[in-house]
Amino acid sequence: MVEKKYKTFYDVVCPFCGTLCDDLEIDVDEKEQKVIEVRNGCQIGTRKFFSSNPSGHRYMAPLIRENGSYKEISWDEALDKAADILVKAKRPLLYGFASTECEAQSKGVELAEILGGILDNTASVCHGPTLLAEQDVGVPTSTLGEYKNRADLVIFWGCNPVHAHPRHLGRYSDFVRGYFRQDGRNDRYIIVVDPRNTNTAQIADLYVKVNPNEDYELMNAIRATLRGVEIDQKEVAGVAKEDIIKLANIMKESNYGVIFFGMGLTQSISHHRNIDTAICLTRELNDHTKFLITPMRGHYNITGSNTVFTWNTGYAYSIDFSRGFARYNPGEFSAVDVLLRDEIDALLIVASDPASNFPAAAVKNMFKHPIISIEPHHTPTSVNADIILPAAFAGIETEGTAYRMDHVPLRLRKVKNPPGETLPDREILERLIEKVKEKKGE
Ligand code: SF4
Structure with missing residues (x-):
């Protein structure tokens, strides 16, 4: 019999996108502590497991930037210098927290409160408008399991799961x-509403091409049609009146419908008003049949960061502790806005890469100030940081909790040891809190 040189982990949760697939099988070379095979994962999820193996892109020890190049330092020294930066700052920004586990997110809240800083997560540039709308009008929603078992009409509005959430x-x-x-x-009728004929649209039963930034008009035309109002235009938002009537009828006649929506709705003009209207449309469809709505959350634990921030502070994102208590104001305390106004003087970035997706003017201001990056591998943000604190991958090298896009919490598994001197995010933050408290004399 051939001796097995690896260990297989079953039912592993994938820590990449908000679908949190929990059926992955991972083979790990126990001697080398390397992922050697991933089964059941999509391409992007599989790639994440392999990217955890030590490589030229992985940080293995704490680094500090001196005279334009990085040198390795001890954990104690790195945390001491990081705490120094944060304690001296008048208005530090703590940002990210989407690709890490809930226990680390909770430590981030604690640190922001001690520092009197600004605390934000990546929802402020993705589904923040969803959270605002849900606070305004509530949300009729359910779990992915319910949709799987019951939905006969699935609408993807402003999202492209073939690419972003493949499984x-x-x-x-x-x-x-x-x-x-x-x-x-x-047994399912699939509709895609999108300005682009995406790969998801190409496998749908019906593709509705809406004009860019006119989803709000289209949804309200459907709402009017459902109420029996005759539309007095030939088309609305680029969709013919007959097609709007057809769409409304398909929705009404389904037994159980669901709208999955993405950043095509949250980040186009009208932002949270788009989601207000989508939720109202969903609610009104319940006069005719069963209908629900769920956002397609991107980073695997962004739902967790909103949940953890809320249970700690009452607010899901864009929080300011400068007055000693939590204040909430998206647009004022959101990371992009404080950066555009150049109001902050130090940054702690946790499990996130704002340099890749923030507006150029915000990134330019970000790089003017000291940056501490808690990050497993090279990113456009971390390669410009002053101090890099190397993290273990949550869900691969450390356990934790993550919330799926439908708010179902799942336990992340550890399948191998963290390489080099890397530590779990929560442990780094715990040790940083201790240093900060020491320096503040608390
Ligand atoms: S769909 Fe998302 S959670 Fe599932 S395997 Fe792919 S990246 Fe991972």
Whole structure:
């Protein structure tokens, strides 16, 4: 018999996107502590597991930038210098927290409060408008398992799961067999509403091409049609009146419908008003049938960061502790806004890469100030940081909790040891809190 040189971990949760697939099988070379095979993952999820193996892109020890180049320092020295920067800052920004586990997110809240800083997570540049809308009008929603078992009409509005959440379709929303949808794809009608003919649109039963930034108008035209109002235009938002009537009828006649929406809705003109209207449309459809709505959350634990921030402070993102208590004002305390106004004087970036996706003017201001980056590998943000604190991958090298896009909490698993001197995010933050308290004499 051939001796097995690796250990297989079953039912591993994928820490990449908000679908949090929990059926991955990971083979790990126990001697080398390397991932050697990933089964059931999509391409992007699989890639994340392999990217945890030591490579030229992985930080293995704390680094400090001196005279334009990085040198290795001890953890104690690195944390001491990081604490120095944060304690001396008048208005530090703590940002990120989407790609780490809930326990680390909670430590981030604690640190922000001690520092009197600004605390924000990546929702402020993705589904922040969703949270605002939900606070305004509530949300009729459910779990992905319910959709899988019951939905016969699935609408993807302003999202492209074939690229962004590849296994969502196979596990919950399209090809999968459900308890009441035994024939899988044949038992579901799929609609995509998007300005672009995306790969998801190409596998839909009906593709509705809406004009860019006119989703609000289209949704309200459907709402009016549902109420029996005759539309007095030939088309709304680029969609013919007959197609709007057809769309409203398909929705009404379904047994159980769901709208999954993405940043095509949250980040186009009208922002949270788009989501207000989508939720109102969903609510009104319940006069005719069962209808629900769920955002397609991107980073695997961004839902967790909103949840953890809320249970600690009452608010999901864009929080300011400068007055000694939590204040909430997206647009004022959001990371991009404070950077554009150049109001901060130091940054702690945790499990995030704002340099890749913030506006150029915000990034330019960000690089004017000291940056501490808690990060496992090279990113456009971390390669410009002053201090790099090397992190273990949550969900691969350390356990933790993460919330799926439908708010179901799942336990992340550890399949291998963290390499080099890397530490879990929560431990780094715990030790940083101790240093900060020491310096503040608390
Ligand atoms: S769909 Fe998302 S959670 Fe599932 S394997 Fe792919 S990246 Fe991971």
